[in-house]
Amino acid sequence: MDILTRSQSAKIRSSGTPQIVLKARNVVRRFGGVVALNNLDLDVVEGQILGLIGPNGSGKTTFFNVLTGIYAADEGAISFLEKEITNLPAPQVFRSGIARTFQRARVCLSLSVFDNIVLGDHPRLQQGLVFNLFRRSSFRREYEECVERVRELLEMFAPHLVAKMFEPVETFPMIDRRRIEVCRALFSSPRLLLLDEPSAGMTHEETRLLVDEIVALRTKRHKLSIIIVEHEMDLISRITDRCVVLNFGSKICEGTYDEIASDRNVQEAYLGVEA
Template sequence: MAEVVLDVRSITKTFGGLKAVNDLSFVVREGEIVSLIGPNGSGKTTTFNLITGLYEPDSGDVLLKDESIAGLKPGQIYERGISRTFQMLRLFSNMSILDNVLVGMHGRTRANVIDCMLHTPRMRREEAESVARAKEILGLFPGRFPASRHSQPALSLSYANRRRLEIARALAGEPALLLLDEPVAGMNPAESLEVMRQIRDLRDMGYTILMIEHDMNVIMGASDRVIAMDHGEKIAEGAPQEVANDPAVVEAYLGKRGADTAS
């Protein structure tokens, strides 16, 4: 069995009296695509925020390659190898496409303020390497980011391409684990199919992916494993087909009566 990349150990997060995430545990292994599903408000995005350090868990621990990361700052967690995209896009829209990817590499480049001011050879070499790598990453989305567009602002992109650019920016962090928050939200079926294939390609390249998704076609087509959540708790886990037919999952989506009618 492949090495465990992410190990979430019974994390809990409460907001006031609400248990947004309750005693949640799961693992993500190297080279797999795991989908997190569940009705709205079931705690999926909160889980993401707990993993990426936007929130600190009230109890429990998060381990990245056997190292505890719970309670670290988002930037530190990013540098240790978890990058993410957002449900609501958060690109730097006035910056160029290339710069957006370069910002994603910010934590990896070491040149400091003094280097920048003096324009040292070290800094220039690093800059050239970063630009080359950024272009390589943009090249992973064939035809979407031609070189002629690299200097255009991100806001000039179509919605679907902005979503792709956010994935590219996340890849720039050379992540051990990539978190995608609803990567195909708002896309038409053809576009989601393309993104789904791209996500699978990324896995084949060796990336490990944890994603939140609502689109059943994408979940069925891309994930190796699915974790279903409701009211902050894990209610099912397993192969996509298994989870989709699990009575508890059907009930969570349709309610008790709906589930009875369906079965």
């Protein structure tokens, strides 16, 4: 199956072979007797947006959790940028360049926008006790640098939040919380971004805005690859280069949105088999 889109094949023809950043092979994850992921193979090409879709309980979020080290895989291997990351603990997966958002915008509501975003690059901050508690002028320099970096990031992705950088996140509507969550995930300049149902809990209008912003993201971060889990098919059709469809933990189809939308297996998975 051709995993490149038309526009990308054109780009790649000029620059050589496409780089596959994430390679998952035969990933299996069981919960008791339930097979949540069944021999899943999945590739992500640099700069592409991959849509991961499927009915409820088909294993999409489980894949994210296995990939980011929250769950261990029972079998299989995952490599990222040619490094083996299978079953590494979550902090190490993050350090290898994979950042994510969560299904229910898991931002820290009582903390400020700045606090939330700065947490997104935890490994780069100096964590020594002496540095933090007693070398306050050095700490202040690092802090001011961070304020500047957070401001730049917000100016790029959510300019209206710049002036409200020190206000608690709980004062913002859902769409801004999502934006903050995406900014937190982008703050460390990851190579792979995992978006878990970014449209959940938002209105149609808000979803449309968010899609535009994700599309704009691509032009700002060329090397960033994205996997997006989504139920909103309109969103999937507008932004993905390629889709993988899961059903009961197995991949049932892969291709461009148009290809998978006309696939019989996919229609059956979503609508049921005719009797």
